[in-house]
Amino acid sequence: MLTFIINRMMTLAISLVVASLVIFTTIELIPGDPAAFMLGLNAEPETVAALRQELGLNGHPVERYWRWVTGMITGDFGRSYTYQVPVADLVMARLGVSLPLTVMALILTIAIALPVGMMAASKRNKPADWGVMGMTQLGIAIPNFWFAMILVLVFAIQLQWFSAGGFPGWDEGLGAGLKALVLPAIALALPQASILARVMRSAMIDVLAQDYIRTARAKGLSERQVLLRHGLRNALIPVVTILGLQFSFLIAGAIIIENVFFLPGLGRLVFQAITQRDLIVVESVVMLLVFSVIIVTFFVDLTYAWIDPRLRHSRLNKGVWS
Amino acid sequence: MPLLSVQNLSVSIGDNTLVDDISLTIDHGDVFGLAGASGSGKSMTALALMGLLPPQAICSGQALFNGHDLLQSSEKTMRSLRGRQISMIFQEPMTALNPLMTITDQVAEAITIHAGQDNNIHDDAPDDAHERAMALLDRVGVVGTTNHQHRYPHELSGGQRQRVMIAQAIALKPKLLIADEPTTALDVTTQAAILKLLAQLAEEDDMAMMLITHDLAVLAENTKQLAVMNAGQIKDHGATKTVFTSGEFAYTASLIKAAQFTPIKRPQKPRKREASPLLAVDQAVVTYPKSTRPAVDQVSFTITPQESLGLVGASGCGKSTLARAILGLEPLTSGGIAINGDPITTGQDIKSATRAMMQIVFQDPFGSFNPRHRVGRLITEPFHLMPQPPRDQNQAIAQALMDVGLRPDDQHKYIHEFSGGQRQRLAIARALMIKPNLIILDEAVSALDMAIKAQIIDLLAELREKHNLSYLFISHDLSVIKAITDRVMVMDQGQIIEQGDTETVMTSPQHPITQNLIRAIPRLP
Numbered sequence: 001m002l003t004f005i006i007n008r009m010m011t012l013a014i015s016l017v018v019a020s021l022v023i024f025t026t027i028e029l030i031p032g033d034p035a036a037f038m039l040g041l042n043a044e045p046e047t048v049a050a051l052r053q054e055l056g057l058n059g060h061p062v063e064r065y066w067r068w069v070t071g072m073i074t075g076d077f078g079r080s081y082t083y084q085v086p087v088a089d090l091v092m093a094r095l096g097v098s099l100p101l102t103v104m105a106l107i108l109t110i111a112i113a114l115p116v117g118m119m120a121a122s123k124r125n126k127p128a129d130w131g132v133m134g135m136t137q138l139g140i141a142i143p144n145f146w147f148a149m150i151l152v153l154v155f156a157i158q159l160q161w162f163s164a165g166g167f168p169g170w171d172e173g174l175g176a177g178l179k180a181l182v183l184p185a186i187a188l189a190l191p192q193a194s195i196l197a198r199v200m201r202s203a204m205i206d207v208l209a210q211d212y213i214r215t216a217r218a219k220g221l222s223e224r225q226v227l228l229r230h231g232l233r234n235a236l237i238p239v240v241t242i243l244g245l246q247f248s249f250l251i252a253g254a255i256i257i258e259n260v261f262f263l264p265g266l267g268r269l270v271f272q273a274i275t276q277r278d279l280i281v282v283e284s285v286v287m288l289l290v291f292s293v294i295i296v297t298f299f300v301d302l303t304y305a306w307i308d309p310r311l312r313h314s315r316l317n318k319g320v321w322s
Numbered sequence: 323m324p325l326l327s328v329q330n331l332s333v334s335i336g337d338n339t340l341v342d343d344i345s346l347t348i349d350h351g352d353v354f355g356l357a358g359a360s361g362s363g364k365s366m367t368a369l370a371l372m373g374l375l376p377p378q379a380i381c382s383g384q385a386l387f388n389g390h391d392l393l394q395s396s397e398k399t400m401r402s403l404r405g406r407q408i409s410m411i412f413q414e415p416m417t418a419l420n421p422l423m424t425i426t427d428q429v430a431e432a433i434t435i436h437a438g439q440d441n442n443i444h445d446d447a448p449d450d451a452h453e454r455a456m457a458l459l460d461r462v463g464v465v466g467t468t469n470h471q472h473r474y475p476h477e478l479s480g481g482q483r484q485r486v487m488i489a490q491a492i493a494l495k496p497k498l499l500i501a502d503e504p505t506t507a508l509d510v511t512t513q514a515a516i517l518k519l520l521a522q523l524a525e526e527d528d529m530a531m532m533l534i535t536h537d538l539a540v541l542a543e544n545t546k547q548l549a550v551m552n553a554g555q556i557k558d559h560g561a562t563k564t565v566f567t568s569g570e571f572a573y574t575a576s577l578i579k580a581a582q583f584t585p586i587k588r589p590q591k592p593r594k595r596e597a598s599p600l601l602a603v604d605q606a607v608v609t610y611p612k613s614t615r616p617a618v619d620q621v622s623f624t625i626t627p628q629e630s631l632g633l634v635g636a637s638g639c640g641k642s643t644l645a646r647a648i649l650g651l652e653p654l655t656s657g658g659i660a661i662n663g664d665p666i667t668t669g670q671d672i673k674s675a676t677r678a679m680m681q682i683v684f685q686d687p688f689g690s691f692n693p694r695h696r697v698g699r700l701i702t703e704p705f706h707l708m709p710q711p712p713r714d715q716n717q718a719i720a721q722a723l724m725d726v727g728l729r730p731d732d733q734h735k736y737i738h739e740f741s742g743g744q745r746q747r748l749a750i751a752r753a754l755m756i757k758p759n760l761i762i763l764d765e766a767v768s769a770l771d772m773a774i775k776a777q778i779i780d781l782l783a784e785l786r787e788k789h790n791l792s793y794l795f796i797s798h799d800l801s802v803i804k805a806i807t808d809r810v811m812v813m814d815q816g817q818i819i820e821q822g823d824t825e826t827v828m829t830s831p832q833h834p835i836t837q838n839l840i841r842a843i844p845r846l847p
Contacts, residue, residue, distance in 0.1 A: 211412060211414050211418040212417065212419055214374065214412065214418070215419065215487070216420070217404070218374060218404055218410040218412075219405040219409075219431065219490060220403070220404035220405035220432075220436060221435055225435065234420070234422055308421070308422060309422060309476070310421060
């Protein structure tokens, strides 16, 4: 197990270095002057020169890359050009909205998808299964910003249970903060939960056809015990793979949903930064997102090993004849 | 009153009648045998008694067990009977255990789920289910006992896994154990050990057993009462001895005849051993990374043209690794292998002309064909090894299919449309396509029923004559080896421990391991 973790950590470190190099190269080394780009077409040469100085664009690329990476490690992400505050502060504040939103959507996705998928698998080819398959098809087909608007129309405008958008801040209390995130989290989770429920269903159907399920039934386990004790964990292996991939979709989806609900999150920050050509912010936020996706992948790998003992003590296994 | 009394049991799925009006009784503590070819309805009978038939199956009749009608009882009653009063073990030891649970947990589960019910357990048994599970694993002979709390199924061999299955099944001292082909997937020595264990447990716990298998010899040696099924019906039924020896039971007699197969014609030409060998294996060693002892250890032998060489040994002895090395799929650690004088290397280095001299037929013909391609395409796959594939592929396909006893039209079908025996014929057809010199048959007939096995062996003998083939025939089934090989090698722990003429080795084995192997073969009376 320890070798497995060390192995994965190495992969993680290498992925981070490669990702930072790619981001740095695309933003800083491609033709065109970032300072001129940020200031737009009508900028005075002196202003551009001053900004170049301020951004530290005059050094050698290797040195600048080093400064950027070491800066990030110590928490210094540079200063935002448009907001004139340290990017770190800006990102931290926005993270306070985006992180709870993503986590909430993730929890909703899992909480909806796993039971629904399991139920559909155990009632295969019966009305309940058809219902689930139909609903999830719809859930995947509906664009989530449109679904978000429907949610606003029904729950905010008609029923007035939630506010239509905006975020009161965590100072208003935990309840108020969470309440503002409910509709966005639902809108964000719907398509992902639909996909995951289908994955869960087919994984469970595969597992239920296995010999050890028949063994479990022969022991005298009830259908429910068979599903929960022997089915669920085995079916989770493909589900966790998809869930890991979905995390990045949730982050990307947040950019649109945060704009629909006027939430001051990372998504809106990066969206505004792009329109305002604030490359420092874009660079940092993208790196942060990449970092979080890589970390999630790391945890997905650990989860595999936790679920499947065969991976824990995996030796060189040469397939063909088992 | 008998323990189990089955009256007029029928099972059907759709228009298919799988079990057709059968009746049988099993007394307390009796060992009852249920025989028949695959698809004869044996397993369906067992599943019907367990109440584990697929949901679309319809069953009728009566099966009285201890006052319950197993066919009419509610799911709740059946659940309390399963694992407690009636247990079942299955054929596939490799897949019948949950891969994510430790073996101790799985055995303990069989105890805990029936907690609170009348559990048939002696008062002196330890209360803790885990301790009891470990004691059970001890009792069935799972080795490495002290340490197996944390062992998972993948760390155990097939025989050891089957012992875990048995431990689960007997945990609550059931009155009836249904064993469905419990040893079919195991080699002869392991089979003998497992059958001995089952008999001993049945004796000690006064447990009745229903032993289901297609292997008549196993039943002849282990059962008192016997029923032989065919096409869902019981053809012959009675005391085992009578059924086998009285000669009044026509269907059983025909099965026995099929079991004692000898190929129609063996090539009688005296073989010149001094002729230059087709395959020469010289001091071959294969060591897997991180493994302490070599999987193949200093193995040397030759196969001359048209010779059929057998390779036997318990599972895990290195047979398949050796076959992989010969095919160039496994790099040699040291030593050398050459076919027709051309050295065999691994990967891209091997010349396709060299590769075209060898073909392989696997045990599982279904798993080794792509189910989405038609037969015509499947069996012409080896053509890419030829510098110039034949112009008229249709002619070649038709010829190969006719060679193995199928029809030329069969090339338009998919693999699922064939029976197990036909699929194995297709695998042979695929191997024959490019006229190889050597065919390696890795347990090629082990999954087949007696009658079909005999047909395939006849076919192989015939093809060998016709196409001047050499065979390397890998099997744990000595009767098959006896029928088809000229010489035989016995492998153990990576080494060849004995080799010689098949006849000589079979009749006067020298090495103790060979002697054990031959002694373990079940025999018909």
